[in-house]
Amino acid sequence: MxxxxxxxxxxxxxxxxxxxxxxxxxxxxxxxxxxAFLDGxxxxxxxxxxxxxxxxxxxxxxxxxxxxxxYASRGWxxxxxxxxxxxxxxxxAVVMDGVIDDYEEIRDKLTKEGHKFVxxxxxxxxxxxxxxxxxxxxxxxxxxxxxxxxxxxxxxxxGINKIFAASSGQPIVIGVSDCKYVSSDLxxxxxxxxxxxILPENSVAEISSDDVKVxxxxxxQINAVSKRIKYQEEIIEKGGFPHFMLKEIYDIPSxxxxxxxxxxxxxxxxxxxxxxxxxxxxxxxxxTSLHAGLISSxxxxxxxxxxxxxxxxxxxxxxxxxIGTGSVIIAISQSGExxxxxxxxxxxxxxxxxxxxxxxxxxxxxxxxxNIYLPITAGPELAVPATKTFTSTLxxxxxxxxxTGLNSGKKERYDLDQFKTDLEKLSSSLSSSLPxxxxxxxxxxxxxxxxxxxxxxxxxxxxxxxxxxxxFKEASMIHAEGIQLGELLHGPIALTNKGYPIxxxxxxxxxxxxxxxxxxxxxxxxxxxxxxxxxxxxxxxxETTRELSPIANVVPLQLMAYKLGVKRSLPIDTPPGLVKAVxx
Numbered sequence: 001m002x003x004x005x006x007x008x009x010x011x012x013x014x015x016x017x018x019x020x021x022x023x024x025x026x027x028x029x030x031x032x033x034x035x036a037f038l039d040g041x042x043x044x045x046x047x048x049x050x051x052x053x054x055x056x057x058x059x060x061x062x063x064x065x066x067x068x069x070x071y072a073s074r075g076w077x078x079x080x081x082x083x084x085x086x087x088x089x090x091x092x093a094v095v096m097d098g099v100i101d102d103y104e105e106i107r108d109k110l111t112k113e114g115h116k117f118v119x120x121x122x123x124x125x126x127x128x129x130x131x132x133x134x135x136x137x138x139x140x141x142x143x144x145x146x147x148x149x150x151x152x153x154x155x156x157x158x159g160i161n162k163i164f165a166a167s168s169g170q171p172i173v174i175g176v177s178d179c180k181y182v183s184s185d186l187x188x189x190x191x192x193x194x195x196x197x198i199l200p201e202n203s204v205a206e207i208s209s210d211d212v213k214v215x216x217x218x219x220x221q222i223n224a225v226s227k228r229i230k231y232q233e234e235i236i237e238k239g240g241f242p243h244f245m246l247k248e249i250y251d252i253p254s255x256x257x258x259x260x261x262x263x264x265x266x267x268x269x270x271x272x273x274x275x276x277x278x279x280x281x282x283x284x285x286x287x288t289s290l291h292a293g294l295i296s297s298x299x300x301x302x303x304x305x306x307x308x309x310x311x312x313x314x315x316x317x318x319x320x321x322x323i324g325t326g327s328v329i330i331a332i333s334q335s336g337e338x339x340x341x342x343x344x345x346x347x348x349x350x351x352x353x354x355x356x357x358x359x360x361x362x363x364x365x366x367x368x369x370x371n372i373y374l375p376i377t378a379g380p381e382l383a384v385p386a387t388k389t390f391t392s393t394l395x396x397x398x399x400x401x402x403x404t405g406l407n408s409g410k411k412e413r414y415d416l417d418q419f420k421t422d423l424e425k426l427s428s429s430l431s432s433s434l435p436x437x438x439x440x441x442x443x444x445x446x447x448x449x450x451x452x453x454x455x456x457x458x459x460x461x462x463x464x465x466x467x468x469x470x471x472f473k474e475a476s477m478i479h480a481e482g483i484q485l486g487e488l489l490h491g492p493i494a495l496t497n498k499g500y501p502i503x504x505x506x507x508x509x510x511x512x513x514x515x516x517x518x519x520x521x522x523x524x525x526x527x528x529x530x531x532x533x534x535x536x537x538x539x540x541x542x543e544t545t546r547e548l549s550p551i552a553n554v555v556p557l558q559l560m561a562y563k564l565g566v567k568r569s570l571p572i573d574t575p576p577g578l579v580k581a582v583x584x
Contacts, residue, residue, distance in 0.1 A: 001073045001258070001379055003081065004095050004154050004172070005188060006066035008210040009161050009179035015058045017192075018067040021181070023052045024188040024237050027244065027382055028097070029071030031363065032082035036093035037065035040160050044093060046082040049189070062163050063209070064181070066154055068095035072362040073262055073377045075120035084155075084361055085128035088116055091158040094130070096123040097184055098151025098170040099261045099377065112479070126153055128283055140166045140204040141217055150257055152199075154182055156393070165205045172199040175229065180207050187231040197224035210491045211389065243566075244573045245475060246438075249558050252388045254432035255378040256551070259392035259422055262377035263399055271356050271372050272403035275305060279326030282319055284312040286340050288386040289332035289393065294463035295550050296330070296397040299371030302547075303405030311528040312340035316347055322435035325352035330400075333357075334389040336364020336375065345369050354475035358396055360389050383573040385474040387558050390467060393581060396424065398563065422545050426552060429542040434555070440539045441559035445476075447529040448501050449565055452479040455557065456488050457505035458512040464550045470556030473573050485512065485519050498527035503557070506534035508549040533557065 003025025005018055015037045034046035035056060045056050051069050068083035075081040084093035100106075103122035107131070111117065113254055115128045126143060133139040136157060143166065146227055151170035156162070163182050165172045175193030183189050186401030189196055197212055199205050199338045203222065206213045214224045231240055241247035247535055275281055281300070283293040287389075293309045307330070310319050323329075329348045333341040336359035345355050346369065357370030367373045378392035402419060405411025452470065457465040466482030483492055485507070496502065502523050507516055523530060532538045539556040541549075565572040 001099065001115050001377070002068050002070040002097055003066055003184045003188075004066070004097055004152070004182060006064075006154060006159065006163055006182045007179045008064050008207055008209050010063070012061035012063055013060050013065075013179060015060045015065045018065045018393070019051065019056055019058060021183060021188055021192070022067050022069045025184055026050060026052050026068050026185055026235065027239055027247070027380055029069045030380060031070050031072040031077035032079070032086060033067065034082045034084050035067035036084040036156060037062035038156065038158070038161065042090065042093050042156065044084055044086070044088070046079055047081055048082065060389070064092065064156050064163060064421055066095055066156050066163060071380050073099060073375055074122045075362070077363040080121045081121045083123060085119055085121065085124045085127055085297070087131040089131065092127045092130050092155055094123060094127045094153055094155040096126060096153040098168075099149050099258055100125065100151055101148035104264070113404060118123060127155070130155065136164050137204055137206055137215055138219065140164055141215065141219065142203070144168045145217060150254075150261060152184070161208065163207045165199060165207060167199045167201050167203055169201060172205070173197065174199065174205060174207060174212055174224070176212065180209060180212060182207060185239050186227065186229055187236045189229050190231045190233075190236050194229055196227055196229050198227055199224055239354060243383065243562070245385055245387060245562050248381055248383055248387045249555065249562065250434055251379060252391050252555060253427040253434070255388045255392050256395055256427045258379065259377045259395040260399060260420065262375055263396065267372060267374060268399065268403045270412055271374060271400055272407055274354055274356060274372070275328055275330070275400070275404050276407035278328035280322060281305065281307040281328045282315070282323075283307050283309045283330045284315050284333065284341060285332035286338055288390045288467060289338075289472070290333060290399065291463045291467040292390055292397060293330070293332055294466070295394060295460060296401065298460045299401035299547065300396050300404065303401055303410040304408045305404055306407055312338065312344045315344040320347055320351070322354050323351045324350050326357060327351070327353040329353050330356045330358065331366060331370070331392065332359075332393060333364070333366050334360045334364035334381065334386055334393070336361040341366060342369065343524055345432045358393060358572055360392070384575055384578045385471055385561070390554060394551055412527050421575040422548055425543045426542065426548050429544070430552070430555065432568055433540070433542050437540060437556055437562075438559050441556055442563045444531045444539050445564040446561050447531055448478070450499055450501065453501050453503060454492060454496070455480055455482045455503040455505070456485050457553075458485040458507040458515060459509040460546060461505050461507055461550055462553050464557070467554055468503065468505070468561070471558050471561035472564065474575050474578060475561040475570070476568055477570055477575065478564070485515050488519055489522065493522060493526070496523055496526050496528040501529040503531045503533065503560070505531065505557070506537065508546040531560070
């Protein structure tokens with residue numbers, strides 16, 4: 001995964017222009033970067049790390065250059081895994097954004113045919129599939145037709161002053177000016193071109209300095225939608241959004257699918273077998289990761305596995321004495337660097353426990369310390385308040401629980417297929433509904449006039465209420481308490497009055513409806529403003545299954561917290577006193 005940027009010009013241009021373009025795409029990846037350009041043959045320069053902080057120095061000029069800034073999802077953040085990646089003859093250089101589903105199968109086939117691989121990334125199969133091509137348009141079309149996944153890619157070929165680009169679910173835009181520019185998003189083209197062509201999904205583009213030709217999968221030439229490029233300077237590096245937090249909420253529909261697609265069968269099966277065979281299982285994390293872990297207890301309970309969910313900060317005092325050979329720790333950390341998680345993992349390993357790590361950072365300490373790790377693959381998350389990593393973590397945990405269910409006999413392959421179908425439907429519904437939910441969230445926060453609120457729910461959405469309260473604290477800096485519906489009546493309701501708002505998430509379980517209605521009546525009688533989150537609530541969530549309802553319901557809460565932070569003119573992406581990973 002990552003960001004793509006390149007150019008094709010009639011006359012040689014500064015290759016360093018690509019560096020400037022990639023710096024605008026760091027939000028798409030910051031683990032490594034690289035640039036390929038035509039200099040007689042193809043020259044490639046790469047670095048490990050954030051290109052904004054450790055820039056590539058280039059003084060060369062070229063008519064064609066293509067670069068990439070990488071987020072490590074398949075393969076560690078190393079120089080070998082940095083894009084561009086090349087074929088055996090080093091005559092084709094490829095960059096890619098997205099995830100290939102069946103790359104192991106394709107890689108094995110290509111290896112048997114004699115191809116040599118130098119990286120551990122899924123992207124590298126593409127240059128080898130293009131190798132010895134007689135027609136690069138046809139070859140790119142064949143890749144889209146036959147390689148499963150959600151991805152886009154672009155490539156250059158020695159001796160050809162063109163960029164070829166293809167989209168299979170991930171965006172590619174082409175800036176049209178004296179030169180032609182290729183990028184992963186429109187805002188990054190600001191200042192380079194005034195208009196851009198949006199490459200349609202399942203299409204291939206042949207880009208020269210004079211022309212852009214776009215083809216569908218039948219090799220028919222088609223028209224691409226043209227769009228004017230007009231973005232304010234301060235939002236260019238946020239993908240056109242005013243804050244990273246809002247952008248990352250809007251990333252959720254695509255990141256859900258990316259997270260599911262990135263999980264590899266052999267590692268899921270192994271992790272599930274380990275969990276099923278464990279003497280005892282503990283799920284640990286902090287903050288948002290802990291809330292995701294609490295939801296996982298509902299998932300694992302459904303397949304006959306009892307898990308103990310404990311704050312990583314509390315784990316040494318609460319659970320360590322119960323850890324030994326046969327114990328399994330499912331450790332969750334989006335950054336993979338959270339000190340409490342790493343400390344607890346090391347203590348558990350010393351006592352003989354097996355560690356299953358779940359992290360959004362492949363090269364992190366948690367990934368290194370784990371016996372097996374599952375990548376969250378939500379993409380880079382730059383806002384301190386976690387949004388898409390929470391929802392993607394739930395996808396990973398639900399998938400792991402289903403695979404564990406195959407071992408326990410509680411689930412069948414059909415259940416996995418159904419989950420994928422339900423997830424795709426949720427992704428599509430969220431994608432189309434997000435603008436409406438955002439408007440409703442903005443209207444709803446007008447009811448929040450005090451410095452304190454309750455967020456409440458029951459069942460599988462009780463941890464969602466806790467996560468929603470955390471988002472209000474982080475993004476809008478008010479006191480918020482996540483509380484179970486029934487517990488609200490056992491004391492906390494005493495604080496409610498005409499000015500004390502309650503955010504109430506409708507439970508997914510029918511058994512909780514009577515309690516839900518009782519609580520609504522009780523707080524209505526006390527005159528508290530009610531902000532309901534449900535399919536038919538004041539802030540609407542999209543309809544989905546019980547297991548996916550935490551994802552559908554947390555999005556309105558994230559947007560409300562964000563909108564309240566905007567209303568209060570706060571530094572939403574970087575709340576004072578908070579950092580992305582607590583490593584003290």
